[in-house]
Amino acid sequence: MANRKKRLKKGIDSLGEQIELHKTKLEESREEGNVELEGYYQKEIISLETFSLTGKSPLLWPRFL
Numbered sequence: 793m794a795n796r797k798k799r800l801k802k803g804i805d806s807l808g809e810q811i812e813l814h815k816t817k818l819e820e821s822r823e824e825g826n827v828e829l830e831g832y833y834q835k836e837i838i839s840l841e842t843f844s845l846t847g848k849s850p851l852l853w854p855r856f857l
Contacts, residue, residue, distance in 0.1 A: 811840050 814837050821829035 807840060807843070811837060814840070 814833050818830060818833035818837065821833060
């Protein structure tokens with residue numbers, strides 16, 4: 793069970809890191825004026841946030857964290 797907790801925690805941390813990375817890249821693409829990249833990063837952020845909210849992991853958070 794300990795390995796499952798570690799894997800789940802790594803997955804949650806990884807999602808958070810990816811969201812933060814995409815947010816910084818979104819800001820950079822806005823500064824550069826690259827509309828295509830801006831749209832791409834917006835879609836990626838939305839999909840990662842909805843996955844983290846609707847996936848199985850949030851249901852398990854209170855039990856394991």
